[in-house]
Amino acid sequence: MKFARTSARLLFAVLLSALPTAIAAPPFASATAANTIAQACGTPLAAAEIDHIVALSNVSTLPASPSLERLEDEVARHQEITEILVRHRDWRGLFSIGLDAVESTAVMPMQRDPDSFGDRDWAHALSSDLLRRYLVNLHAEFTGAPVDPHWAQYFTMSKQCDSPPAEVAMRGYNAHLTVDLAYAVAEAQTKQTHVADFYRIVDSIALQADTIIDRTRDVYSADLGPMWRFYVLGEGLDRLVGEDAGSEALLRAADSGYNTVTLAHGFALQDPRTAPMAETSIASLHESVGGAIGVLSDLGGL
Template sequence: MISDLREELSTSDNYLGTFPIAFDNILDLVGPSIESGIYEDPEWATDLAIEVVRLYVGNLHEFVTGGKPQSHWAEAFALTKKCDRSPGRVLLGQIFAHLVVDFPYALENIGTNAGHTRDFYTFGTALVDATLTIVRDVKRTYGVDLHPLFTAWFLGDVIGDSQATTLLFQSTRTAALVNSFELQNPATRGATVAEIDALFRTSLFALDQMEKLGQI
């Protein structure tokens, strides 16, 4: 499904195709990793892969049919219509809609618990392993070189000033896991929903600053 979207959307004049490039490369690694037997709970890993695709495709469908995507995707998709924005900024806005917001809800939806922690971090390595092909394919299609940014991010180096520390990959995916646990607790759910939104807003602010500096 994602590969079909990539084939249809990922052209130099269509910024809506930026995220399918990244997602397709990641899923190309997730599938074989599940089949390889490295997960303690492969059914959980399969459910997570299906759920994150469902959330993205459902919101994309709403956007292209004139419906109402969830607010984080509505904002991310709106940038795909702005030809004056950097394709790198457009892509990263969607990546953070996926990682910061969709991921904790997807983990909640499939009943993730502390026993899945090891599998969760194993699942995340697909994004790291896909970095070079994502950078290559984005440059080929959209002419933007994200290699310095992606390399720094995935290695856990601080990018720019302190406002950009929320962009660190390790802390971002750890926050997704912790937030998924808190979402499942009625006593903390409300505060966690607000925290997820605040983290997403902070991430977008940092991305906008980086775009202004010509870093993305």
């Protein structure tokens, strides 16, 4: 069984993100806690670099309302964070490097073009909220605060240096695209009139797939190509079913198109009558994709 071609679009939609709440940075409780924050796979970060990441990821210092100005600030901050992580080959940058690539080459050129969208305010709000969600979790990771469960898996694996780095990266994309994007769609109050703009963003990102793959390979020696082919062409899905990892949620997403499923989740989250079911479905799909990534990795697919 193969993933619908439209699934490629969402997978490359690795560029929008954000949470509307800020997490205050607690003081480090101990030297052990500080060392844990400083050390992932790669070389340790200096205290000044950690402080800088904490300041950059503090969303409470951003403009309160979604706007192009706020999005520009978020993207610039994330770029600085990515540069620090990449300099140390810190595995917490395995997702950031691809996100930064797609923001600079696909998302922001469209966001700055007044003719790109039917509703520019909505487009700015969607991309801003999605990026803020990741910044909030980066802030939590580097202050020792609780991280959202779907991001905790990624940050935990970034410290397990015997894991394939491509698998670690894909855990980040799973959190970003399966969970955060659905909630960003809801937060932006997406309507049917915004659907064309949604796919316009996703299509533009699909064109930058090679940039994500190349940058990740060049810096981290991690080949995302096999997993990209898994999403785009469905390669390996039959192997997952044979390993009892092809869950109903994953198969449904494959049939319908991953981006379409996530968009539907975002619509459902906006209605109190369907929101609880949507939350359950999002969690189930995130778990299914995570299981699939793990099995493919064990089978040598990453």
